[in-house]
Amino acid sequence: MEHSGNEILDRILKDAREKAESIIADAKKSAETVIEKQRQTARQNAEEKASALLKRAANDADIIRGKVSTDIKRQAGWIVLSEKNRLITNVLNEVKKRLVNLKKSEDYVPVLEKLIVDAGAVLGGGMLEVVLNENDSTLVKLNTLEKKISDRSSVDTQLKFSEQKIKAVGVIVKTIDDRIFVDNTFEAILSRRERELRLKITRILFSNVG
């Protein structure tokens, strides 16, 4: 009887221990489940933000690529363009130098006369004043030029030297009332036609390169 009684007591305690262990095991399992569920929820929620971040990064990367590409194409274009510009300017500077030196050559007077006639024709003939630099006044005979202007403009033309003098090489022709003038100094011609001349120089210098 005593033996049987001990068995009952042991059984009661054993059952209690097992139940206690089960309670704790369930609690641990439940705890793990809760934690894992939170982890999953956190991943899902954060994934949306992470996805937005990565999408923005991809957009930024496109912008960076585009910007660098644009900048570098501009820079590369600028390298080529500035070199072309420098070389074109070299040609124009040489032209200016030769035009100034033309004064010393025998070709100068016919050129000067042509510039006077061209300017007179543009002004439509009539009473005109010719403005030259100090040295050139003695080189030109105006009466031979009057006829040429008259022929081209179909208006009787009279030319006279202006008291005004210029420093530039070339000529300024103006109406007697001072209201209209044509500046045919070399400097003015080059300046007036610079755009057109640059295009022409570009075609000559770079026609065989890209």
Add this chain to the structure above:
Amino acid sequence: MLESFKAVLETERDAERLIREAEEQAEKIKKSAQERAEAVYRETCQETIAEAKRKSIEIKEQAKMDAESEAQIFIKRAEKLKKKILASAEQKFGEAVNSILHEILS
């Protein structure tokens, strides 16, 4: 008999205590798990976002490196073209000067 009854009663009290203690411990485990779960949520969010940020930086740096690498190719091409331009211009310099002089003077 009375002794036996007392012993059973005592053992049952012990058993109840064991179960009560287990329930208290289980409650603590659940409470602790709840607190841990909040921390895990926070940490997982932070880790996921931090990882995305790190990848974002990588993506942008890679894009920059790719673009700069491409840029070098463009610059080299431009430098090569510049040399060709210079060679061509040197060759045709006289022709250009004479042509422009002719244009102005004729």
